[in-house]
Amino acid sequence: MERSKAESFTAYLEAGQRSEREARNAPRLTGGTAFSVLVALSANPHGVMALSDLQRASDITFFEFSECLKRLMGVGYLTIDGRPGRETACISKLGAEVADLARPALRA
Numbered sequence: 001m002e003r004s005k006a007e008s009f010t011a012y013l014e015a016g017q018r019s020e021r022e023a024r025n026a027p028r029l030t031g032g033t034a035f036s037v038l039v040a041l042s043a044n045p046h047g048v049m050a051l052s053d054l055q056r057a058s059d060i061t062f063f064e065f066s067e068c069l070k071r072l073m074g075v076g077y078l079t080i081d082g083r084p085g086r087e088t089a090c091i092s093k094l095g096a097e098v099a100d101l102a103r104p105a106l107r108a
Contacts, residue, residue: 021031034072037060041095042096078092
């Protein structure tokens with residue numbers, strides 16, 4: 001028996017929604033979060049890294065990385081200094097404390 005086009009499309013939409021729910025609920029333990037950027041920065045002995053190195057260490061896209069930086073600067077966890085193209089990120093004392101708290105959760 002052949003399925004109608006409406007039934008096939010409904011099954012397709014349901015599968016897509018199920019896939020989106022699973023992706024949303026899956027824990028992201030590496031990369032892709034502001035906390036992973038903060039933890040990568042705090043892993044540097046001086047708490048300072050070139051932005052290009054920090055992005056590579058965080059393993060996220062440029063857009064995600066820029067959004068994470070905005071959030072982290074907005075709450076005072078890091079600052080960015082330097083000329084365009086040679087900027088460095090510097091973790092604040094508060095940011096280092098938060099990274100220490102987040103680190104066990106990222107390893108779990």
